[in-house]
Amino acid sequence: xxxxVSVVLASFIFGIILFLYLGSQRSxxxxxxxxxxxxxxxxxxxWMSKDIKWATQVLSAWGGYTTSTDxxxxxxxxxxxxxxxxxxxxxxxxxxxxxxxxxxxxxxLERIMDAxxxxxxxxxxxxxxxxxxxxxxxxFTAKSxxxxxxxxxxxxxxNRLYQETLNSVVKLRNK
Numbered sequence: 001x002x003x004x005v006s007v008v009l010a011s012f013i014f015g016i017i018l019f020l021y022l023g024s025q026r027s028x029x030x031x032x033x034x035x036x037x038x039x040x041x042x043x044x045x046x047w048m049s050k051d052i053k054w055a056t057q058v059l060s061a062w063g064g065y066t067t068s069t070d071x072x073x074x075x076x077x078x079x080x081x082x083x084x085x086x087x088x089x090x091x092x093x094x095x096x097x098x099x100x101x102x103x104x105x106x107x108x109l110e111r112i113m114d115a116x117x118x119x120x121x122x123x124x125x126x127x128x129x130x131x132x133x134x135x136x137x138x139x140f141t142a143k144s145x146x147x148x149x150x151x152x153x154x155x156x157x158x159n160r161l162y163q164e165t166l167n168s169v170v171k172l173r174n175k
Contacts, residue, residue: 030162033155037134037164041153044109044132045168048149051076051100051111052170058142062099063114071103072140072147077174078116081124104138109151136163146171 055074060067067073077094078086085094101112109132115124137152147170154163 029157033157033162034164037153037155037162038166040132040134041151041164041166044135044153045149045151045166047111047131048072048102049168049170051102052147052149053173055100055172056094056097056174057172058147059099062101065101065103065112067140067142069140070138071101072142074100076100078124102138102140104135107135108133109135109138137165 052072052074055076057075058067059073059075062073062075065071065073075097076099078096078098080086086096087094096116096118098116099114101110101114103110103112108130111129111131113127115126132151132153134153134155135151136154137150139148139150141148141150149168149170150165151167152163152165154161156162
């Protein structure tokens with residue numbers, strides 16, 4: 001009888017320890033996933049903020065892209081391959097402009113650079129970069145001199161949805 005009580009008591013203690021271990025493991029995994037989601041979304045928000053600050057204006061449309069809640073079309077000063085603003089006449093005012101588009105394509109946040117083809121500078125080309133994956137929602141709200149960005153990133157792991165939403169207000173400095 002004493003052996004049965006000992007086995008039941010040991011099983012009960014082992015069950016409690018296992019429950020605590022699995023709970024802490026799940027908590028650790030959740031924290032890591034939320035941290036990864038936040039870091040990825042923050043990096044994307046930083047890219048967009050930097051480019052919006054650089055923009056001279058938000059365009060309603062350009063080259064088949066239309067500014068909407070999940071697409072932002074901007075005009076930015078053209079730069080050469082060394083990173084300097086192209087100022088052909090030397091008056092300190094950019095002479096040529098490129099177009100930069102941010103759009104949500106499925107769950108990928110794309111940064112599309114449409115370089116001005118009339119600028120005679122080798123090494124400049126159009127390109128598209130995916131700057132974030134697992135983006136479930138992107139909302140741009142364009143005001144007169146600033147843009148409000150709401151970015152929601154999410155991941156599913158073991159049938160559980162993890163989601164993080166970041167907001168930012170960015171002023172167009174070159175407007």
